[in-house]
Amino acid sequence: MARIVLKIDVDTLRGTREGVPNLARLLERAQANATFLFSLGPDHTGWALRRVFRPGFLKKVSRTSVVEHYGIRTLLYGTLLPGPDIGRRAAAEMQAIAHAGFETGIHTWDHVYWQDNVRHRDRAWTERQLDLAHARFREVFGASPATYGAAGWQGNAYALQKLDAWGMRYASDGRGRGPYRPIVAGRTLQHVQMPTTLPTFDEVLGVDGVDASNVERRLLALTEADRDQVFTLHAELEGQKLAPAFSRLLDGWRAQGHQLVSMGDYHATLDLAALPAYSFAWGEIPGRAGELIVQP
Structure with a gap:
């Protein structure tokens, strides 16, 4: 029986307040586990509109109806409206997820700021952003985070090294084929990377006739084989x-006989001594603009 790891990225205040409780209800109905990764600082989603000049960005926006999914107000945060502090204003929603028994971890401090800057920043900047998120996580949950997943699959060598310094055993920062240990500056790190292996909904919507009425079929076609997969979804x-x-995708996976698990559940099944190691690398993914962290 294969496992589908459900990794939930929570990017915005609206996603935390509305999307997260909705997902919890869907998961409980399907008797599925999952990991929720939270953005813990300011919501500056409106800053993302500066990406309009990046190759592929407008094409993606036109396919996924950003305004419909995120809402006008969220798209004004950081521009015409101040960016609200997600960790301060939605702590109760985050805590409810932990109380319901789901695994929680860090996604980022400031999602857009991290995604648009981290690749070319130094150690001091990187560690400052991560430390802010770590401190807020402890403030909200009263404990250290078990795991981490980089915003926009963006990071740098300093971020990966920081995960080891925190003592994290596993994270999911990039895209790839299966679990591995990352190599940075010639040294194999201790934590395990469990990359996203399946395309996301927004990467396949609008391509080859895929729309909201049939998008789950595209994913189910990729999970017919008895093979572990990691799926990233967004609140x-x-x-x-x-x-x-x-909801239809969850039902389809259960019909295929898969276990729907959290990142921690999956890590517990791995033969850690047998995992390969790969150097930190960048690459492109169909349906997503720009380069991401990838498994070579």
Whole structure:
């Protein structure tokens, strides 16, 4: 029986307040486990509009209806409206997820700021952003985070080294084929990377006739084989407008006989001594603009 690891990225205040509780209800109905990764600082989603000049960005926006999924107000945060502090204003929603028994971890401090800057920043900047997120996580949950997943699959060598310094055993920062240990500056790190292996909803929507009425079929076609997979979903999409499609996907995976698990559940099954090691690398993924952290 294969495992589908459900990794939920929570990017915005609206996603935390509305999408996260919706997803929890869907998961409980399907008797599925999952890991929720939270953005813990300011919501500056509006800053992402500066990406309009990046190759591929407008094409992606036109396919996924950003305004419909995120809402006008969220898209004004950081521009015409001040960016609200997610960790301060939505702590109760985050805590409810932990109380319900789901695994929680860090996604980022400031999602857009991290995603648009981290690749070329130094150690001091990187560690400052991570330390802010870590401190807020402890403030909200009263404990250290078990895991981490980089915002926008963006990071740098200093970020990976920081995960080891925190003593984290596993994270999911990039895209790839299966679990491995990352190599940075010629040294194999201790934590395990469990990359996202399946395309996301927003990467396949609008391609080859895929829409909200049938998007789950595209994913189910990729999980017919008896092979472990990691799927990343977003509270702002699958937790809101695309919730019906995600519900059908959960039902489809259960019909295929898969176990629906958290990152921690999956890590507990791995033969750590047999894992390969790969150097930190960048690459492109179909349906997503720009380069991401990838498994070579």
